[in-house]
Amino acid sequence: MASIPSAAPSGTQITRMADADFPTRWGQFRIQGFQRPLTKPNSQGLLVEEAVALIHGDIYSTTPIIRIHSQCLTGDVFHSLRCDCRLQLELALATIVEAGNGIVLYELQEGRGIGLMAKLQAYELQDHGRDTVEANVELGFKPDHRAFELPAAILHYLDVPAVRLMTNNPEKVEALQTHGIEVTERISAEVPPETTFERYLEVKREKMGHLLTAR
Numbered sequence: 396m397a398s399i400p401s402a403a404p405s406g407t408q409i410t411r412m413a414d415a416d417f418p419t420r421w422g423q424f425r426i427q428g429f430q431r432p433l434t435k436p437n438s439q440g441l442l443v444e445e446a447v448a449l450i451h452g453d454i455y456s457t458t459p460i461i462r463i464h465s466q467c468l469t470g471d472v473f474h475s476l477r478c479d480c481r482l483q484l485e486l487a488l489a490t491i492v493e494a495g496n497g498i499v500l501y502e503l504q505e506g507r508g509i510g511l512m513a514k515l516q517a518y519e520l521q522d523h524g525r526d527t528v529e530a531n532v533e534l535g536f537k538p539d540h541r542a543f544e545l546p547a548a549i550l551h552y553l554d555v556p557a558v559r560l561m562t563n564n565p566e567k568v569e570a571l572q573t574h575g576i577e578v579t580e581r582i583s584a585e586v587p588p589e590t591t592f593e594r595y596l597e598v599k600r601e602k603m604g605h606l607l608t609a610r
């Protein structure tokens with residue numbers, strides 16, 4: 396299929412690579428693939444960044460619910476209970492379908508942008524007592540490598556200037572606003588905690604400023 400180049404208002408050149416029907420257990424979506432070139436290699440040495448948009452309902456009828464979900468192979472595919480990712484993804488899909496419209500922007504930023512192999516090495520360090528932040532730093536990474544430019548550019552491309560953002564991470568709200576997307580409301584993405592990821596949530600709350608209930 397021919398790609399449709401588009402310059403987002405932020406100046407980020409992105410390309411919509413595909414647009415197809417996408418039935419899911421939660422309901423009917425469209426799946427769209429997006430790419431943007433990078434001027435220098437990212438933390439994984441790649442010169443292109445990709446993301447997928449799962450679009451449900453008429454996103455122009457009201458301010459849509461948006462979830463920016465970062466790739467977590469271990470959680471999203473294998474249902475890992477080291478983190479809350481999979482449960483958050485399911486919550487987002489269910490909430491969007493219940494609301495009638497919305498978008499899950501799934502960005503391929505495995506391990507908060509450090510990549511899969513480094514994330515597994517971070518797991519190993521965590522097994523030896525480090526928390527998620529300490530493990531990233533010990534491996535030579537920042538605690539979080541994401542900047543959320545591509546999700547913002549996709550929203551511009553789709554002509555969605557304002558969103559209700561489903562997240563516990565204030566940096567996502569700030570990043571969208573910095574890139575010209577208005578966040579009219581933050582919707583909690585908190586899921587019932589499992590003992591296996593209590594510490595993971597505690598570190599997000601205490602070290603990364605996520606808006607999570609203290610236990």
Ligand SMILES: Nc1nc2c(ncn2[C@@H]2O[C@H](COP(=O)(O)OP(=O)(O)OP(=O)(O)O)[C@@H](O)[C@H]2O)c(=O)[nH]1
Pocket residue numbers: 463464465466467468477478479480483504505506507508509514517518521527531561562563564567584599605
């Ligand atoms: N580096 C690292 N990344 C992890 C680990 N566990 C999960 N992740 C990644 O964390 C990312 C999700 O980030 P979170 O901090 O859980 O949540 P968030 O997306 O910032 O915030 P919410 O919108 O509230 O979910 C995904 O890319 C996961 O792959 C880990 O142990 N180490």
Ligand SMILES: [Zn+2]
Pocket residue numbers: 467469470471478479480481
């Ligand atoms: Zn995860």
